[in-house]
Amino acid sequence: xxxxxxxxxxxxxxxxxxxxxxxxxxxxxxxxxxxxxxxxxxxxxxxxxxxxxxxxxxxxxxxxxxxxxxxxxxxxxxxxxxxxxxxxxxxxxxxxxxxxxxxxxxxxxxxxxxxxxxxxxxxxxxxxxxxxxxxxxxxxxxxxxxxxxxxxxxxxxxxxxxxxxxxxxxxxxxxxxxxxxxxxxxxxxxxxxxxxxxxxxxxxxxxxxxxxxxxxxxxxxxxxxxxxxxxxxxxxxxxxxxxxxxxxxxxxxxxxxxxxxxxxxxxxxxxxxxxxxxxxxxxxxxxxxxxxxxxxxxxxxxxxxxxxxxxxxxxxxxxxxxxxxxxxxxxxxxxxxxxxxxxxxxxxxxxxxxxxxxxxxxxxxxxxxxxxxxxxxxxx
Numbered sequence: 001x002x003x004x005x006x007x008x009x010x011x012x013x014x015x016x017x018x019x020x021x022x023x024x025x026x027x028x029x030x031x032x033x034x035x036x037x038x039x040x041x042x043x044x045x046x047x048x049x050x051x052x053x054x055x056x057x058x059x060x061x062x063x064x065x066x067x068x069x070x071x072x073x074x075x076x077x078x079x080x081x082x083x084x085x086x087x088x089x090x091x092x093x094x095x096x097x098x099x100x101x102x103x104x105x106x107x108x109x110x111x112x113x114x115x116x117x118x119x120x121x122x123x124x125x126x127x128x129x130x131x132x133x134x135x136x137x138x139x140x141x142x143x144x145x146x147x148x149x150x151x152x153x154x155x156x157x158x159x160x161x162x163x164x165x166x167x168x169x170x171x172x173x174x175x176x177x178x179x180x181x182x183x184x185x186x187x188x189x190x191x192x193x194x195x196x197x198x199x200x201x202x203x204x205x206x207x208x209x210x211x212x213x214x215x216x217x218x219x220x221x222x223x224x225x226x227x228x229x230x231x232x233x234x235x236x237x238x239x240x241x242x243x244x245x246x247x248x249x250x251x252x253x254x255x256x257x258x259x260x261x262x263x264x265x266x267x268x269x270x271x272x273x274x275x276x277x278x279x280x281x282x283x284x285x286x287x288x289x290x291x292x293x294x295x296x297x298x299x300x301x302x303x304x305x306x307x308x309x310x311x312x313x314x315x316x317x318x319x320x321x322x323x324x325x326x327x328x329x330x331x332x333x334x335x336x337x338x339x340x341x342x343x344x345x346x347x348x349x350x351x352x353x354x355x356x357x358x359x360x361x362x363x364x365x366x367x368x369x370x371x372x373x374x375x376x377x378x379x380x
Contacts, residue, residue: 039353051334087198139378187273208241255325
């Protein structure tokens with residue numbers, strides 16, 4: 001309603017209302033920017049530090065990316081290489097009508113629907129769709145976690161991204177791996193648990209893409225303004241989905257462990273439910289040791305020098321926020337600086353941000369930064 005009124009006043013400026021309304025819009029934008037601005041600058045000790053990561057501005061044959069056209073080719077090379085290693089996705093499920101199981105009204109008049117829809121070609125999932133009041137097209141955010149109830153406020157505190165964003169005017173869709181979490185397999189296995197053709201973490205990303213299509217087809221949603229957010233397991237999920245699918249307009253990843261780090265038990269991309277799938281019996285959960293080695297794709301990725309900073313670069317020029325905690329301390333800027341370098345080559349700035357807290361668990365400050373990030377980039 002406010003934006004509609006602004007447009008009306010801007011095209012009928014006789015009473016001076018257009019400028020006043022535009023100034024209100026600007027002041028709201030400035031307020032949100034001030035909450036996140038510091039996160040777009042690496043600390044001095046990590047500025048222009050690139051660590052031991054292989055530059056995404058080098059093709060795999062060693063030649064250098066120097067132009068926008070070069071980057072388009074390099075981006076395609078990265079995407080094709082990773083899909084080739086992880087397994088190609090099935091066709092997207094672009095046009096489906098979700099089944100409504102329950103509906104209710106939450107605070108602020110937000111409509112809540114428990115829905116069922118296909119997130120893989122042969123598997124349905126339950127999720128929660130939250131729609132704020134108002135007839136205008138709205139920005140939207142997909143939230144991902146171990147199950148969908150936490151994000152709508154029915155789980156641990158400070159993980160209720162879906163309801164908090166809905167209160168701020170976003171349509172939200174909360175999804176999660178409820179059944180596999182109960183079974184302690186945690187992920188998606190296509191076409192079956194015993195016969196996997198796509199690494200499970202990549203398959204989770206594919207499921208989030210189908211959720212994007214579900215939102216994009218809704219009359220209440222502006223398809224150009226859909227983001228994704230998740231914490232920990234959900235942070236890994238949100239990262240892979242947004243990097244591998246460029247129609248997510250922006251993303252926030254809460255302490256997933258944004259690069260491989262075998263010293264940190266929670267940055268466990270080697271586990272069979274992420275990038276280390278192998279037939280059962282599975283390795284014992286935990287850090288890699290000679291007695292308990294990594295299996296499947298993961299050790300090959302490490303041996304051949306691959307790391308997740310290559311996927312981060314696929315976000316360019318879309319903005320993303322790393323809400324870092326114990327797993328993603330300020331030193332992760334050495335990886336993020338590579339994406340900043342790609343943005344700089346293409347003429348973009350303020351696209352890569354990281355905030356930091358001591359603990360893995362989100363808190364009110366880190367979450368407010370996430371919400372301000374989405375408000376700034378999706379409500380503009």
